[in-house]
Amino acid sequence: MFDIDLWREIFQSINKNRTRSLLSGFTVAFAILLFTILFGLANGLNNTFSKAFVDDAANALYIRSGRTTKANKGLQAGRRIQFKNQDYDYIKSDFDPSIEFITSRVYRNVLANYKNEKNSYSVRAVHPDNKYVEKTKVTHGRYINQRDMKMANKVIIIGDLVREDLFLSEDPIGKYLNLSGIMYKVVGTYIDDGGDDEERLIHMPLSTAQQLYGNNDYVDQINLTYNPQYNYDQAIDFSVALEKKLKERFTVAKNDQRAIRVFNMAMQNKGINQMTSVLGILILIIGMGTLIAGVVGISNIMIFIVKERTKEIGIRKALGASPKAIIAIILVESVVVTTIAGYVGLLVGVGVLEWAGPSLKSYFITDPSVSRSLVIAATITLIAAGTIAGYIPAKKASKIKPIVALRDD
Amino acid sequence: MLKIQKLHKSYPIGDSSLHVLKGIDLFVDKGEMVAIMGSSGSGKSTLLNIIGMLDEADEGDYILDDVPIKNLTEKKAAVYRNKFLGFIFQSFNLINYKNALENVALPLYYQGLKRKKRQEKAKFHLQKVGLLDWATHLPSELSGGQKQRVAIARALASEPKLLLADEPTGALDTTTSYDIMAFLQQLNDEGKTILIVTHERDIAAMCKRIVRLKDGVITEDNLVKQVRATVDV
Numbered sequence: 358m359f360d361i362d363l364w365r366e367i368f369q370s371i372n373k374n375r376t377r378s379l380l381s382g383f384t385v386a387f388a389i390l391l392f393t394i395l396f397g398l399a400n401g402l403n404n405t406f407s408k409a410f411v412d413d414a415a416n417a418l419y420i421r422s423g424r425t426t427k428a429n430k431g432l433q434a435g436r437r438i439q440f441k442n443q444d445y446d447y448i449k450s451d452f453d454p455s456i457e458f459i460t461s462r463v464y465r466n467v468l469a470n471y472k473n474e475k476n477s478y479s480v481r482a483v484h485p486d487n488k489y490v491e492k493t494k495v496t497h498g499r500y501i502n503q504r505d506m507k508m509a510n511k512v513i514i515i516g517d518l519v520r521e522d523l524f525l526s527e528d529p530i531g532k533y534l535n536l537s538g539i540m541y542k543v544v545g546t547y548i549d550d551g552g553d554d555e556e557r558l559i560h561m562p563l564s565t566a567q568q569l570y571g572n573n574d575y576v577d578q579i580n581l582t583y584n585p586q587y588n589y590d591q592a593i594d595f596s597v598a599l600e601k602k603l604k605e606r607f608t609v610a611k612n613d614q615r616a617i618r619v620f621n622m623a624m625q626n627k628g629i630n631q632m633t634s635v636l637g638i639l640i641l642i643i644g645m646g647t648l649i650a651g652v653v654g655i656s657n658i659m660i661f662i663v664k665e666r667t668k669e670i671g672i673r674k675a676l677g678a679s680p681k682a683i684i685a686i687i688l689v690e691s692v693v694v695t696t697i698a699g700y701v702g703l704l705v706g707v708g709v710l711e712w713a714g715p716s717l718k719s720y721f722i723t724d725p726s727v728s729r730s731l732v733i734a735a736t737i738t739l740i741a742a743g744t745i746a747g748y749i750p751a752k753k754a755s756k757i758k759p760i761v762a763l764r765d766d
Numbered sequence: 767m768l769k770i771q772k773l774h775k776s777y778p779i780g781d782s783s784l785h786v787l788k789g790i791d792l793f794v795d796k797g798e799m800v801a802i803m804g805s806s807g808s809g810k811s812t813l814l815n816i817i818g819m820l821d822e823a824d825e826g827d828y829i830l831d832d833v834p835i836k837n838l839t840e841k842k843a844a845v846y847r848n849k850f851l852g853f854i855f856q857s858f859n860l861i862n863y864k865n866a867l868e869n870v871a872l873p874l875y876y877q878g879l880k881r882k883k884r885q886e887k888a889k890f891h892l893q894k895v896g897l898l899d900w901a902t903h904l905p906s907e908l909s910g911g912q913k914q915r916v917a918i919a920r921a922l923a924s925e926p927k928l929l930l931a932d933e934p935t936g937a938l939d940t941t942t943s944y945d946i947m948a949f950l951q952q953l954n955d956e957g958k959t960i961l962i963v964t965h966e967r968d969i970a971a972m973c974k975r976i977v978r979l980k981d982g983v984i985t986e987d988n989l990v991k992q993v994r995a996t997v998d999v
Contacts, residue, residue: 362875373863672859675820677848677876677924680840755840760820763859 381658382698388651392644393706401725419620429610442574459581460484467536471523482566498545509564514545516556592623659750671762680755691747699739768794773826788982799954801970804979852921856933858913860905867901873924891919911942948995
């Protein structure tokens with residue numbers, strides 16, 4: 358089927374009629390440009406949403422405590438609810454099948470000091486499971502382990518920004534860091550998709566912090582991830598049940614909103630998931646619409662081209678061109694123009710996204726881009742579109758009677 | 767070579783129809799040079815179109831080189847046109863974005879010849895009309911006479927059995943017209959069968975036979991003594 362002469366004919370025709378080819382290509386290029394930009398922006402919006410929650414596992418759930426706002430069963434309002442290790446154990450054992458990972462947390466602020474570098478940081482004292490709940494990525498060394506917990510070892514793992522601030526280019530592993538007067542051994546460094554705030558933290562074993570800062574078994578917050586096989590509704594049921602049980606345990610009124618708070622990502626995720634899928638469908642409809650408009654445009658112009666070339670087609674037929682040969686030149690020209698123009702549109706679109714991407718952060722659009730599979734799909738669509746756009750005009754051209762074409766001298 | 771019997775053709779005009787050819791009988795032998803004359807509306811162009819397979823007759827027989835031309839599909843007509851016929855038009859009908867050589871090579875392309883062979887043949891025919899030096903020029907860079915020579919070269923390229931010329935000198939001045947006619951006479955001397963539609967007496971006189979058409983019938987069909995076209999050198 359590959360016929361070099363046919364291609365020579367096509368490119369000669371395109372080249373000799375640049376304005377015409379440019380015009381017909383423009384509609385398609387514009388359609389694809391719009392489609393690419395729209396798609397990229399939607400992708401960017403999606404990225405923002407998912408990035409906002411990548412900090413923690415998607416199935417994360419937080420439990421925080423505060424003061425009661427309502428009197429209940431003889432207890433006064435304003436009572437402070439304090440979680441302890443036994444509450445952690447209770448949740449862990451009573452809701453076992455629902456829980457994937459669980460960690461308690463204690464927060465402290467410390468002044469860190471290494472050689473000449475000094476800065477204040479927050480310490481997050483946790484169970485080893487915290488690594489999974491927070492989606493922490495250990496870059497060097499190791500994370501807190503069970504042995505650290507048991508022995509209340511004075512070891513810490515520091516965020517990458519802490520390492521940058523204090524250790525500069527030095528390797529921190531095995532070095533000792535002074536935190537408000539107590540020396541800790543750095544056993545690891547980590548990064549976190551949560552960004553700078555997350556990476557400016559110091560993690561240490563929960564038991565160590567409880568022992569050194571207060572000598573109690575208080576817990577500020579409990580974070581967990583629920584069974585990842587749960588769907589949104591199951592996850593929401595679980596968190597409702599958990600909240601109810603905890604309120605009973607601490608004799609808190611059922612409708613007290615502040616004493617015990619359970620945050621469930623499932624609720625947010627459900628909404629976001631629905632929104633992004635609706636957005637995706639919307640973009641697809643708009644994209645298809647623009648593409649169809651482009652195809653109609655190119656089809657229109659091809660009809661005009663056939664009209665304009667009527668005489669030439671007549672001459673060709675008089676010289677012995679078969680209807681098939683006539684269809685081929687029009688159809689292939691349409692496909693070539695559509696594909697090239699579409700590609701130009703795609704490249705310009707990608708270029709625009711690359712160029713404008715960084716300045717769109719403030720509009721909730723992160724890394725707007727189109728995927729490779731979309732580019733391939735677009736190419737196939739373009740070739741198909743060119744064929745469709747060219748078919749009717751080509752058929753029309755093949756039906757031109759040479760006598761009619763040659764008559765109007 | 768060419769046999770036409772009881773040929774009828776009419777065109778619908780509104781509700782009625784216009785009977786253009788009313789039973790034409792025409793026999794042309796190999797090597798003849800025939801002028802078809804007639805005033806406008808006499809049906810001479812219609813006759814040429816039917817002979818050229820650009821149009822089909824309603825009734826009657828048309829046999830070209832022992833091949834009956836009837837009920838042709840578009841594809842078949844294209845093949846026959848390519849193989850049997852060479853067209854020369856009043857307005858040259860060159861493709862304006864193709865240079866002289868490419869124009870001449872076009873019928874060869876539709877014959878399915880290889881590019882190299884095409885170029886070779888096209889060059890040969892372009893040389894025959896004396897325009898090899900102009901091979902890479904576009905039609906817009908050629909004079910009327912030169913354009914018609916390119917068109918003749920193109921008509922000759924597929925080595926047709928029959929050359930059909932529709933008012934080949936209609937758009938040219940007298941000197942150039944005679945020049946073109948001299949060339950056509952030369953081709954005829956070499957054995958080509960040529961049919962020329964014209965309304966100019968002097969052009970017709972340069973053929974060997976004159977067929978006169980009037981209101982769709984042949985009124986006269988005479989062999990004449992050929993006037994040789996003299997070219998001012």
